[in-house]
Amino acid sequence: MKLTILGCHSATPKVTAHPTAQVLEIKGHLFLIDCGEGTQVQLRRNKVKFSRIRHVFISHLHGDHFFGLVGLISTFRLLGREAELHIYGPKGIKEAITLQLKLGNSWTNYPLIFHELDSNSPEVIFEDDKLTVETIPLKHRVYTNGFLFREKPGERKLILKAAQKAKVDKSLFNKVKQGYDVENELGDIIPNELLTEDPEPPKSYAYCSDTAYLPRVVNQIKGSDVLYHESTFLDHHHLLAEKTMHSTAKEAAAIAKKAEVGTLILGHYSGRYGDLSAFKSEAGQIFENVVLAEDGKSFEF
């Protein structure tokens, strides 16, 4: 699982501060999460292959999270894309995008499939044999979802030498990996635990941006390996955070602690702060394993 931060700043884009966008590589997918203005250039700058993006998840319809989407969709068309593109985002996103394509007489020549969201309860919006993606309903000035990316438990790991020694025929290996006991060439039943090891534990990534402090997400994201939680403000601006329905670094850390996540990544910084290290130290007083998002930074976990 690899997360690349394309932008982690709030509100207005600047020369060196990009609005929210990130790509998550997980189980062969490359998911784009949010798409502020300039995301397509950030994808180029970070050498992300456009064609690998097949699913885009938009948290909410504030500009710093979605004004880059229509340009990205248009660029895919100009580059001759043929593969489907799935867009998951709040109700209304389809109209906003299609109206602009219509005005430019620039319909895509690849299938553009919208999955509009309006539920206030968590729901699974993508699933294949290796992972699920579910919404995390958040609390912000407009309808907003975070997203929880959860790997499914993998197959058990075959211990090849043990299987050979136990004279288990190759044709049964898939069954073994699925956890079954099998009969060997001599007709003996070989218990699965002699032939396999536990798989890598499935990983999970929770993305929570933008949101006011919202303890009810804790249950849903409990034990996630990594949590990206917005921290637009520092604690001394907590009244401003309340008013604008954003979180402070302290509140993000409180969520991380209660949810017992592995690592907390902070981001969505307000432009008012010059030095961002205060975000880390403020959160660090509550939750130990904190890292700061930076535009262009990748995390492997």
Next chain:
Amino acid sequence: MKLTILGCHSATPKVTAHPTAQVLEIKGHLFLIDCGEGTQVQLRRNKVKFSRIRHVFISHLHGDHFFGLVGLISTFRLLGREAELHIYGPKGIKEAITLQLKLGNSWTNYPLIFHELDSNSPEVIFEDDKLTVETIPLKHRVYTNGFLFREKPGERKLILKAAQKAKVDKSLFNKVKQGYDVENELGDIIPNELLTEDPEPPKSYAYCSDTAYLPRVVNQIKGSDVLYHESTFLDHHHLLAEKTMHSTAKEAAAIAKKAEVGTLILGHYSGRYGDLSAFKSEAGQIFENVVLAEDGKSFEF
């Protein structure tokens, strides 16, 4: 009159190639012409004061000319703008912008005034005591206008020493500048030509992008000091230019020559060309005074 090129590349934005946007400083105004994705960052990079922009002219609704507009409008709001912003562009632009603001629950707190265009004949869309702006109907895949910015003739220049010598009272200087003969302190009529010089000739700037080769614009832009004309392609791609309703450098130069403009600025280059100097040499064979637009380059004239 000062023109700053914020972006002069066609189609998809890249790390070092920005889509179309430029600012024209003329008679105290700062006009923004087109607004591709990333224009607000280009404005910052080129240190253009946001508050000075009160009029935005959008040629057509292809993404590389207008996807940056909604973000710019939103940023103005976040920065606390109070002054009116006037947007001139094709019919439909108002709906595209307002729908996105509505979805984000992000109405501007300053007056946002749309002037939607749908005429196929030139029309004056802005006028004050110092200049006019008129549309130049162009020929492209969607409804498109260029813009002609024309200074009005200024007042005649007072020759102070001559006026004093002729004993003309100060209170008459304004009348003199307006071209009138006046009576001096001795009761003599002083002819205006003794008191004034011709003013600076009024300047004009013609912006033509995007368009197929369109000789009918020649009459309208005749004698302009500066013509910015798109040249998406070189002549060996002229069939592609025809098909996509763009121009070649050779065609842009032919327009410049027929219109007897002072300077031709080329831009809107296709991304397929590495070295742009061929644009200059191709156009230079037909029209002498050619310069190449570059992102971040300013021209004073």
